Amino acid sequence: MDWLEFAVQWLHVLFAVFWFGGSMYVTFVLMPTMQRIPPASAREVGRAIMPRMAMAMRIAGAVVIVLGIVRGIGWGPRNAAGTGFDFASTYGITWSVSILLALAIFAIGDGIVGRTARRLYGDDGLWAFATAGGLPPARFAALAGRLRTAGLAQLVLFVVALTCMILMRFGF
Numbered sequence: 603m604d605w606l607e608f609a610v611q612w613l614h615v616l617f618a619v620f621w622f623g624g625s626m627y628v629t630f631v632l633m634p635t636m637q638r639i640p641p642a643s644a645r646e647v648g649r650a651i652m653p654r655m656a657m658a659m660r661i662a663g664a665v666v667i668v669l670g671i672v673r674g675i676g677w678g679p680r681n682a683a684g685t686g687f688d689f690a691s692t693y694g695i696t697w698s699v700s701i702l703l704a705l706a707i708f709a710i711g712d713g714i715v716g717r718t719a720r721r722l723y724g725d726d727g728l729w730a731f732a733t734a735g736g737l738p739p740a741r742f743a744a745l746a747g748r749l750r751t752a753g754l755a756q757l758v759l760f761v762v763a764l765t766c767m768i769l770m771r772f773g774f
Contacts, residue, residue, distance in 0.1 A: 607677050614669035618767075621662035622760045625711070628655065629753040641732035648723045656716045663708040670701060692774050700766040707759045714752040718745055 632651070636644040674697040679688040688694045722728065722745040731738050738746075 604677070607673075610669055610673050610676070614666060614673055617662045617665040617669070621659060621666055621707075622764070624655070624659055624662065625753065625756050625760060629750075629757060633750065633753070641729065641738070645723060645729050645732060648719070652719045652723055656712070656719070660708075660712055660716075663704070663711060667701065667704045667708060670697075670704060674701070693770055696766050696770050696774050700763055700770070703759050703763040703766065707756050707763065710752050710756050710759070715749060715756070718748050718752065721745055722749065 636648060639647070674694075675687045678697060679691045679693050680686065681688040681690075689698060722742070725741075728739060728742045728745070731742070
């Protein structure tokens, strides 16, 4: 057994589970719960969680991508000359699609979700309704909707990427 390959694969899967699971948790547990608690409390929780969650997801995503590249190039199929990774193989194509999907997931998470959450929780004016007892402003609703949409888009891409991983396991 190649222990280095084992370690790379194990860490790749561990961080992928964290990254995907964290996205599922935020989308299906945290955000719906935040909508059911008083707005002032939701803002406090969001402001407390957001920086740590963003950093954890950024690290997990980066580790998954780097180890996916190392795993594929280091232990994937070799080209006909035996001198490098076979990008033209079925595995190589599926692996390339997986890397592109992971980069898109990372960009959505770190870019759209991260920036939108910082805007939503960082703008005091958006939360004035919480103490006044009124309805949230249109910009608040737009940012919250953008978070939901981006979170769901990430999950769809995660499912496609997971499907690619399973296909690669079976030689595709």
